[in-house]
Amino acid sequence: MTATLPRPSLPSPADFAHVREWVFDLDNTLYPHRINLFAQIDRNMTAFVANLLGMDPVEAKTLQKRYYHDHGTTLKGLMLHHNADPSAFLEAAHAIDYSGIPADPELGDLLKALPGRRFILTNGTVAHAEDTARALGILDHFDDIFDIVAADYVPKPAGETYDKFMAMHRIDTRRAAMFEDLPRNLLVPHALGMKTVLLVPEVFETGFVEAWEKAGEDDTHIGYMTHDLKGFLKALL
Structure with missing residues (x-):
């Protein structure tokens, strides 16, 4: 059973003109859900x-x-x-095979074109993020990776984890954007004044994601929703 993408939304360049801090989750965000790593x-x-x-x-x-x-x-x-x-x-x-991740030079070019700093904020490890980003060909376009170890094993969506990340890198949240694949992980970024973007599968398949992982009508903390990260970045650039 599948359903079409709910509430797709693309930005105008003016929506993100002030953003200078770009924060990305890793899994199912910097690569499409269909890769299913x-x-x-x-x-x-x-x-x-x-x-x-x-x-x-x-x-x-x-x-x-x-x-x-x-x-x-x-x-x-x-x-x-x-x-x-x-x-x-x-x-x-994280003892996995990364060979199924296709290199994505177009995504690398788009990330490089973003004005300001770019970060990965993940509940995984630095090693996993590096291996994944290296396979994608985008590792060199990030200023830093903040992982579950740096968070003292307290995962997103805990507010203290975002606080540690923001403090470490002196992030101005009013000039920041967060890209995530889990709605609940955008609650704190929204409350901090960040632009929030939810990455979702192109189609929702039964069993592919948990029901609670899907965005609902009451998720007003989600500013934008897309299944195409590259298309979204192109639109805002």
Whole structure:
């Protein structure tokens, strides 16, 4: 079962003329949902939970998703409830094949053309972000990567994580924009005065994303919604 994209919206250049701080999530944001790189990470997380807690894969998957929903990441739930080693979890989760990511020189050109600074703010690791961005051919276009380790393992959407990132890089949120694939991760950026852009699949497929991950009619903190990051950047440039 599929449905067309809800509320697509493209900017005018004037909408973002003041922006000098460009903040991007990584997975399903800097590359399209259809690449589905996260499927490999998801399988690795399920296997880690199963091995750690002696569960069968079905039980492990259920617990993994509950922790993700309740705590922002599976890792945070495992740390809180089972004293899991975050380094071991992150190493296992990101032991994936990046060869399926196609290089995207056009995206690189568009990112390079953005005025000001560009950052990756991810609940993953620096290593994962670097490997992904390197495969895309866009790594050199970012000023820094702020990851889950820098956040002391407190994931987005926690306000303290955004505060740490903003303070570290002295971000003027009134001149900033945030690009994300999860609606709840845009709540704090919106409250801070940032432009907010939600990246969504071109079509919504049953089981492809969790129901709570989709934008709803009440999500007024989402300024723009698009399934085409390059098209969006072209429009604002």
